[in-house]
Amino acid sequence: xxxxxxxxxxxxxxxxxVAMLRIEQTRRDKDFEKRLTNIEAKVAARRQRSSISYAxxxxxxxxxxxxxxxxxxxxxxxxxxxxxxEQQPDHNAxxxxxxxxxxxxxxxxxxxxxxxxxxxxxxxxxxxxxxGKATRISPVRVxxxxxxxxxxxxxDMQKLKPDISIVRVGFPPSGFNTVSIIEVQKxxxxxxxxxxxxxxxxxxxxxxPERPFVFVFLTNTHCLEVFNVIRTSTEFTHQRSNTLxxxxxxxxxxxxxxxxxxxxxxxxxxxxxPLMRVDDQILSPVAVLGSGRTATVYDVxxxxxxxxxxxxxxxxxxxxxxxxxASLKPKSTxxxxxxxxxxxxxxxxxxxxxxxxxxxxxxxxxxxxxxxxDLLDGLRWLHTTAKLVLRDFEPKHIGxxxxxxxxxxxxxxxxxxxxxxxxxxxxxxxxxxxxxxxYSGTLMYASDDVLNAISGxxxxxxxxxxxxxxxxxxxxxxxxxxxxxxxxxxxxRIWSGLSKSSEVAACVQKVKAFWKQxxxxxxPAGKHWSGLVELAHAVRAPSSEEVAP
Numbered sequence: 001x002x003x004x005x006x007x008x009x010x011x012x013x014x015x016x017x018v019a020m021l022r023i024e025q026t027r028r029d030k031d032f033e034k035r036l037t038n039i040e041a042k043v044a045a046r047r048q049r050s051s052i053s054y055a056x057x058x059x060x061x062x063x064x065x066x067x068x069x070x071x072x073x074x075x076x077x078x079x080x081x082x083x084x085x086e087q088q089p090d091h092n093a094x095x096x097x098x099x100x101x102x103x104x105x106x107x108x109x110x111x112x113x114x115x116x117x118x119x120x121x122x123x124x125x126x127x128x129x130x131x132g133k134a135t136r137i138s139p140v141r142v143x144x145x146x147x148x149x150x151x152x153x154x155x156d157m158q159k160l161k162p163d164i165s166i167v168r169v170g171f172p173p174s175g176f177n178t179v180s181i182i183e184v185q186k187x188x189x190x191x192x193x194x195x196x197x198x199x200x201x202x203x204x205x206x207x208x209p210e211r212p213f214v215f216v217f218l219t220n221t222h223c224l225e226v227f228n229v230i231r232t233s234t235e236f237t238h239q240r241s242n243t244l245x246x247x248x249x250x251x252x253x254x255x256x257x258x259x260x261x262x263x264x265x266x267x268x269x270x271x272x273x274p275l276m277r278v279d280d281q282i283l284s285p286v287a288v289l290g291s292g293r294t295a296t297v298y299d300v301x302x303x304x305x306x307x308x309x310x311x312x313x314x315x316x317x318x319x320x321x322x323x324x325x326a327s328l329k330p331k332s333t334x335x336x337x338x339x340x341x342x343x344x345x346x347x348x349x350x351x352x353x354x355x356x357x358x359x360x361x362x363x364x365x366x367x368x369x370x371x372x373x374d375l376l377d378g379l380r381w382l383h384t385t386a387k388l389v390l391r392d393f394e395p396k397h398i399g400x401x402x403x404x405x406x407x408x409x410x411x412x413x414x415x416x417x418x419x420x421x422x423x424x425x426x427x428x429x430x431x432x433x434x435x436x437x438x439y440s441g442t443l444m445y446a447s448d449d450v451l452n453a454i455s456g457x458x459x460x461x462x463x464x465x466x467x468x469x470x471x472x473x474x475x476x477x478x479x480x481x482x483x484x485x486x487x488x489x490x491x492x493r494i495w496s497g498l499s500k501s502s503e504v505a506a507c508v509q510k511v512k513a514f515w516k517q518x519x520x521x522x523x524p525a526g527k528h529w530s531g532l533v534e535l536a537h538a539v540r541a542p543s544s545e546e547v548a549p
Contacts, residue, residue: 054195061198061238068241068257071215071228074268078260082110084247091220095186096151099221100163103184103258104137104149110259113142141169142262148173157207162200166261168273175207176287179269180261182217189223189243201229202236209291213270217258222246224254274298274308289360290396294413305360305410321388321412328386361399361408367478371407378409379467383541387418389462391441393470395478414441416462418541443498444491444511445470447537455508457501468536473515476529483518490514 246254285298447469453460497503
């Protein structure tokens with residue numbers, strides 16, 4: 001069993017939230033201490049995930065046991081229930097060479113099933129390969145799903161290897177595309193495999209941030225348990241069903257559930273994938289590139305990124321800026337400005353608008369001298385010709401085109417035009433709002449005028465220093481990865497406080513203290529970096545007559 005991945009450093013913030021709860025919660029809540037204990041246990045378990053066993057992980061989680069019908073909800077059993085498979089293996093038989101191949105064959109024998117004809121995915125369907133090792137079994141198509149043998153590993157699953165994955169037809173069994181997982185076990189169901197089932201469910205939720213819940217099934221051919229991992233605003237919660245007999249309950253037991261899985265609608269599985277219409281094309285995403293409060297960015301076909309907004313106003317602003325940049329036809333390749341007109345999804349439940357850009361840029365983990373020259377040249381063009389200020393420049397918004405190795409900047413959602421005195425004309429439509437003094441960009445890398453304005457609750461007119469100071473600080477954290485990690489932890493610790501007006505000033509002060517300590521002029525490196533930050537603060541805004549070099 002491969003060890004689980006290292007704990008997410010973002011979880012460092014949770015204990016402080018617990019401490020805040022201790023202060024704010026009233027004593028009248030009799031369950032408060034119990035809930036705190038559960039949260040602290042979950043935090044401790046996730047921090048130790050790389051050093052504890054799956055069994056220990058399961059025991060540390062607060063898993064609620066529910067009746068299977070409560071967990072499955074509006075589950076539709078097949079009618080009639082397909083006949084039970086013949087020659088049912090003993091639950092103590094070999095997991096890889098007997099139980100898993102038998103279960104894959106059981107799916108292949110369902111009335112509406114067909115074996116995959118994709119030559120690339122075909123593999124010998126025998127139970128044993130050379131030297132008794134299990135060989136990969138060809139996918140089985142059942143209705144709108146494909147059942148995959150993923151024991152050899154699947155892409156984008158954080159190096160985990162679930163036994164059987166159910167995915168949408170035509171898509172690889174990645175964490176984003178996987179609808180549900182079936183974990184197979186030899187012998188009596190134990191906490192080690194229950195812990196794996198929980199972890200698989202958490203990974204599927206992590207790979208698809210818009211997904212609310214996921215089902216994972218654990219079986220040894222004689223017994224079946226159903227796990228439901230649910231996303232809440234702050235954590236994952238877990239439910240486990242009572243143990244069912246797989247056979248002998250006239251279709252009401254585990255076989256009735258397994259045989260009916262592929263007849264369920266994807267929404268029953270909690271699988272949420274938007275279908276988007278852009279430039280008269282219907283796009284279906286294959287992975288999530290990033291997700292935030294106002295939008296989610298998906299990887300779609302042909303190396304393009306599709307940004308789905310959670311409101312028309314945000315989309316109107318960024319699309320207008322991208323079109324403005326495209327109309328100027330910049331010589332620089334710094335901005336991926338190919339964009340398409342997005343429209344709301346068909347039968348969308350809420351307002352959903354999209355912007356299409358290419359190419360997809362990979363995370364930047366190093367810089368060379370030419371990269372810095374390109375960044376400075378691109379920002380100068382943006383300020384002097386486009387008359388725009390990004391105001392959200394930070395490492396996560398710069399990347400590298402893998403095909404050309406050229407550096408690029410993305411995410412124009414916080415960009416605004418320079419004040420009219422600098423020769424700028426607003427390109428943001430009236431319906432998107434025109435208050436350019438309301439700052440909505442980066443805080444952790446912000447310039448002093450931004451930090452002072454936020455701390456004092458004042459307006460903050462756009463200025464080129466709001467890009468150049470973050471540029472220097474971003475380069476500093478790329479050169480010094482330890483500083484970037486510390487800054488990330490600080491961001492997590494102060495995030496909740498930014499929503500409370502009484503704590504904003506204190507949060508800003510912590511950001512200032514971080515950079516004061518990092519750029520300590522008493523050290524040789526600090527002296528040089530402090531000088532660069534000082535120069536960036538002193539840069540003047542371009543005049544109305546100034547043009548790009």
